Amino acid sequence: MPVHNAEIAAMFDQTAELLEIEGANPFRVRAYRKAARTIEALPKSLTSLLAAGEDLSKLPGIGKDLAAKIAGILASGKFEVLQSLKRELPGELGDIAAIPGLGPKRVKILYDRLHIRTLEDLRRAARAGRIRELKGFGEKSEQRILVALGKPILTEKRFKLSVAEAEAEALIKYVKPFVGRGQIAVAGSYRRRRETVGDLDIVVTGRKTSTISDRLVDYENVSEVVAHGPARTTVILRSGLQVDLRVVPAQSYGSGLMYFTGSKAHNIALRGLANDRGWKLNEYGLFDGKRRIAGASEAEIYKKLGLAYVPPELREDRGEVARARARQLPHLVQLGDIRGDLHAHTTWSDGTATIAEMAAAAKERGYEYLAITDHSKHVTIAHGLDSARLARQIDEIERVNETLDGLTLLKGSEVDILADGRLDFPDRLLSRLDVVVASVHYKFDLSREAQTERIVRAMDNPHVTIIGHPTGRLIGAREPYEVDMERLIAAAKKRNCCLEINAEPDRLDLNDIHAQAAKGAGVKLAISTDAHATHALAYMRFGIDQARRGWLEADDVINTRSLAKLKKSIKR
């Protein structure tokens, strides 16, 4: 059973955490964390990289030492460094450190002085009033610990981007009047367009003594004020979403926005570049000594650092800094590049709009084409079409097409991939379609091997244009099924089959890393909404976000092409 990348990343994170508690060199701790992030972002499994003879120490943040350790983990399934740390520091110290206000230093004090190893130990000590007696702790610390222990979940909660967007829009609407002529922006992972966000980071310009943060505290949806100072305020909304508001002077807007947009790793890389030149970069600007040499806009800071402007979606320290220096950043795909949607449902299966209504909505968006891709019969709950109904629908689409001007409906199907990889319609029918999206909708629990085989077999059918939502995940609700994405990508390339970035905000499947891997292998992608209603065609922008995070350019995306070119390029 090969060790997955995610497991090795988790081992390194745990190692970092315990090393930190132990009081190890903080840069060694950071090295483990950075390596974990690198591994998480790898498009291929470490097992296959190693098998292919790749030198792992060439990966960013992974040197000779960690490369050897990874090889050891892959061979044995175990990581001796972590195991020995666990022997030294047994218990649930990681869980304890997750309590707000408790970090490695204080966890160590609790462990050394009160022998606290578990959350239960901590609860007993706090109730007995023994924590307040420790140096560096007080009554407030003890109270905060008890409150935190009383809450059901300590795990980090992340919000889907679409949900965070609704919160952000309401909040901005509330705060904006108080900003006056100043500027305001939502930064953080929200601006980087990650599929989920942990908190909202808002940057406003104004004087530090500004009343804006006071206003935030008064916002009706605030349930808790975590911190409230002149330059920074942190609150938690009723929904549980945390909001950090940062006030900077107008001449620092660019640096403040950049600092708060992150990612942290991207910022650290930029600050390192500033250091190399003897400068300093912080949220107030880029400084040569005490002199500010840039800060009002992000663009001028990147320029001074000798870099091309890096779009927020790329700021993950996944190679964008080096590419920006070499002027080789991709020209990312934009919403305006999209000429049509290749995955949409109607009242023929489980959609809420008719073919004509969907066509009108697509035309309103300025599209040249829209593929009607209703479910096939296996998806009974969605009233999937059988062969006879699909044949009738094809006639109907042709009839509607004659009434349309400027928009072409493409005849399609979202055909189910059966458990053995066969498709839910016979070839003679599939051959009449312009677009065939093949998707998995059941039997998610097949082995990795069998699931991969199933989908590859579906791609063997030359009528298949696109594999729909290739991993089946629903963000926050359903894990992706086990599948070997490297093999899927290689198989798609070989067969000239496309993969989908499903733009539905619950799916966003493929994710950024897989999309980048597909591009790297020369596979084309379709960004499709899977719309079940006319308004859902607007989800396209979430798909664009994900595609941009995957470094995709317009040429990588088939539905940026004109109808004529599209038809040519999807022919297999």
Added chain:
DNA sequence: GCCGTTTTCGGCCCGACTGTTTTCAGTCG
């Protein structure tokens, strides 16, 4: 533990807020 068109050793991002303190360590982003 990583990394290097000045370096294979000596650096490694930087500041705000809180609580516990009498000047600052720890935590957080």
